[in-house]
Amino acid sequence: MASWKQFVDDAPDLAARVRARFEATSQHVLATRTLTGSPRVSGTEVGFAGDEAWIGSASRSGKSMDLRLDPRFVLHSNPGDGSMTSGDVKIDGTARGSSADDALRIGAAGAEAPDESFRLFWIDLTRIVLTTVDGESVRTETWRPGTGVHVHEQVR
Secondary structure, three states, X not given: OEOHHHHHHHXXXXXXXXXXXXXXXXXXXXXXXXXXXXXXXXXXXXXXEOOEEEEEEEOOOHHHHHHHHOOEEEEEOOOOOOOXXXXXXXXXXXXXXXXXXXXXXXXXXXXXXXXXXXXXXXXXXXXXEEEEEEOOEEEEEEXXXXXXXXXXXXXX
């Protein structure tokens, strides 16, 4: 498990491209596990404050409840126009709930501070995968804590 800061320190170029992918659009896809163990897929916001990344949710939503019961998730970037030239990102990780002070931290970082109907979850990382397509070439960059970035390229 690693923080966003650890990812940035370990793989700054990849981290910048991953962050840009999440900042390109406001809504992304989050997969969580429900109380019964079934998967739930929901839209979510992704943001950055200082050295951390977060996902947002309505306080009483299913995904908020899911993350409180089982903090594991998979986050998928919005595919944009579908060309994948800017990349397709998947993040595996766990979510940590926020405190009232976290809203102040978000505001101090220049973002709009959420109100009480909004729940903020800080994310810790277990794996990040960025896949890009350039013509017939598919490039997959995978980062895991402690192993660095592994690159795989193939022609489709």
